[in-house]
Amino acid sequence: MTTSPELHTYTAQVTWTGNTGSGTSGYRAYERSHEVSAAGRPPIPGSSDPAFRGDPARWNPEQLLLASISQCHLLWYLHFCAVNGVVVTAYVDDPVGTMAETAEGGHFTEAVLRPRIEVAEASMAEQALALHEDAHRACFIANSVNFPVRHEPTVSVREPGVTTGQ
Known part of the structure; x- marks a missing residue:
């Protein structure tokens, strides 16, 4: 007997906020600013x-994709750590994504x-990896x-008496 996968639907709204008065009348006439939103968030x-005339103070789609993967x-x-008895006390990821720009886009x-x-504990390090x-x-x-998508994790052991997190 084959079961159908459970489907989940996600929604978001993307609103362009970069009309400086003349819309997209020219490549340099508009800002790339926008807002990503969803109900209750x-x-x-x-x-x-910024390489494509973007605002460096705002998130770009490439960063958001990389953050989603992470x-x-x-x-x-x-x-998996929780159900396997591995007690994680801290986790920080510094992911890196590489994009190739092509004539068609990228x-x-x-x-x-x-x-x-x-x-x-040290006894958890191997399974943690x-x-x-x-x-x-x-x-x-x-x-x-x-x-x-590759991963290059490192694991350390909390020093006795040191608390991590909030």
Whole structure:
């Protein structure tokens, strides 16, 4: 017996806020500013990458895609650690995405996640590293992109008597 996958639907709204008065009358006549929003959530100020006339103080789509991959990995990783008895006390990722600009536009060539994880005990370190593979296989976002997503995790052990987090 084959079961159908459970479907989830997501919505968002993207509103261009960069009309400086003459719309898109010329390539340099408008700002790339926009807001990403959804019901009940604060808006995310967006723009294009500064290389494409964007506002460097705003998030660009490439950063948001990379952050989504990293968030998804984080959430699956924490789940697998919790159900496998690995106590994570800190997690920071500094992901890097590479995009190739082409005549047709561009595309990501890869994303590399570089999470730094702290665990409660040295006996957990090996499994903490191994669980990244499970998180990678389960990540909805990584499974949805057409470029490789690699991970280069490091694990440290919390020093006795030191508390991490809030």
